[in-house]
Amino acid sequence: MEINIEYKDFTERALQVISNPEKQEQIVLAINQHEKRMKDGLNQYDKLSVVRQRAGYLKNKVINELDRYLIEFEDNFLSNGGKVIWARDANEAKIEIKKIIKKNQITRIVKSKSMVTEEISLNQTLKNAGVEVIESDTADFIAQLAGERLNHMGTPNQVYSNEEVAELLHTKLGxxxxxxxxxxxxxxxxxxxxxxxSAEMSITGCNFLVSDIGGIAITENESNALTTMSLPKIQLIVAGIDMLIPSMENLDLFWPLLASYQVGQPVTAYNSIITGPKKEGERVGPEELILILIDNGRSNVLELEKQRQSLTCIGCGACANVCPVYKLVGGATYGTTYQGPIGAIITPFMKDFDSFKHLSYASTLCGKCDAVCPVNIPLHNLLLNNRNYAVKKGFVTSGESRRIRWMTKAMSSRKLLDMPGSTLKNMFIRFSMKKSWGNQRHLPTTAPKSFNQLLKEKS
Ligand code: SF4
Incomplete structure (x- = not known):
């Protein structure tokens, strides 16, 4: 089995970042600042562990009974006057969105932050359909101007300096x-x-789908989401089926929790709940409210008993910020919508396992991600599970299988382990691991004498 193209791209991008100390310093600085802000935000909690436990419990409850909650949510959303379109994958979602555009002769769309639309590459589809699309979140707008992917769930413009943004605005917008x-x-x-x-339609993301009221909860700091959903006649919301929470009452738990972890604030400045289109007598709001509920590989994760827990993620991005690998290479290196530990876990199942399994190996398994996650997802265990899944399903290169076979043989043979001298052992390590170890690191060497030898000499 050959090494896949995505893996090669990942390592190439990582090398580019590592060999550019200035860029890397920018990334580390931005992530460290974010981590510090998060710590400040969490100071509001006396008993954070209890809050995290409660949040994890509620999200797990929803994910374990997803069918029931989805139907409850849909019933309530429909009775509020909204429309629901179910999409199995990105393709289905885009076909439906194009139909809406055609039917309403839409020429300009404003968007507010939405990782799911990034996940299905919606902007490109809309552009191809001749529609002007403008991101209204400042950070996303800058990324759009630069023609780059969003590289973090919380702070996407972390690698642009003030000068770079000024230059972009000058060259692109005069x-x-x-x-x-x-x-x-x-x-x-x-x-x-x-x-x-002047936009005819807005496309917004969503932070939570609130089941008992059939509502959409959106939290933000710039008020751009609030404005984009107030003015255009049609509002389209694109959400993943995993974004549910049971009740509106749970927002007093989830909103501050997300704000603390994502932006280091007790609560964000603007928090909106949308329950249906504009009613008679209301001055602002869309005349038509359409929700696209998208699976796009989430069911693949749902059917795996252990991996399923990753769907309880609330998208705060904290696990990425504390991840030593993410800090070193930055979000753009991953080449995926969701990065850091959580992205490494879900992406292979949501896209193509073989092509993205390498992400599960981009981890030191230090466990810092588990320690920080607001919903207690055992991230580093799930990364290990992904590696285990890859081996069980035969997604390993023949070279790797051979090396593991040799290593198992050597490690389970007392005779080979006690072999005097280290030259031969080190030669074996160099021969079997040099290529995968890379040129940037020194291969470990064995001690000149084995433990058994030392013990014999001592006694
Ligand atoms: S896995 Fe946990 S820490 Fe990571 S983004 Fe999701 S909720 Fe945040």
């Missing part, structure tokens, strides 16, 4: 050169307000 950060905010706000006011 802004004055060398804008200060305050001027960048002013320019962006004015540009986006104009676009939002």
């Amino acid at each position: 802004a004055t050169e060398h804008l200060t950060s305050l001027e960048i905010t002013g320019f962006t706000k004015e540009y986006l307000s104009e676009k939002i006011a």
Whole structure:
């Protein structure tokens, strides 16, 4: 079995970052700042472990009874006047969205932060359909201008310096050169307000689908989501089937928890619950509210008893921020929508296992991700499970299988282990592992004398 192209791309991108100390310093600085903010945000909790336990319990309850909760949610959403479209995969979702665009002759769409639309590469599809799409979240807008993927669930523009953003605005939108950060905010706000006011349709993401009220909960700091869903006539929400929580009452737990972990605040500035389109007498809001509920590989994760727990993720991005590998190589290296430990776990099942299994190996298994996760997902165990799954299903290269066979033989033979001298053993390690170990690290060497030898000499 050959090494796949995604793995090669991953290592190439990682090498590019590692060999550019300036870029890497930017990444580390941004992630460290984020980690510090998160710690400040968590100070609001006296008994954080109890809060995390409760959050984990509620999300697990939903995921374990997903069929029941999805139907309850849909019933309530429909009775509020919304429309629901179920999509098995990205293709189905995009076909339905294109139908809506065609039917309503949409030419301009404003979007607010949505990882699911990134997951299905919706922007490109809309662009191909001749529709102008504008991201209204400042960070996503900058990434869009730069033509890059979002590289973090919480802080996507972490690798752009102020100068880089000013340069982007100048070259792409004709802004004055060398804008200060305050001027960048002013320019962006004015540009986006104009676009939002003239868009015929909005596409928003969602943080939680609230089952008992059939509502959509959105939390943000810029008020761009609130504006985008208030002005255009049609609002489209694209959400994964795993985003459910049981009740509106649970928002007093999940909103502050997400805000603390994602942006280090006790609660974000704007928190909205959408229950249906504009009603008679209401001044703002969409006339038509459509929800696309998308599976796109989530059922593959759901059917695996252990891996299923990864669907309880609330998308705070904290596990990535504390991950030593993510810190070293940055989010863009992963080449996926979801990065860091959680992305490494779910992506192979949501896309193609063989092509993305290497992500499960991009981990030191230090367990920092488990320690931080607000819903107590045992991330490093799940990464190990992915590796185990890869071996069981035969997704390993023939070279790797051979090396493991040799190593097992050597490790289970007393005679081979006690072989005097270390030259031969080190030669074996070099021969069998040099290629996969890479040039950046020194291979470990065995001690000159085995433990058995030392013990004999001593006694
Ligand atoms: S796995 Fe946990 S820490 Fe990571 S993004 Fe999801 S909720 Fe946050």
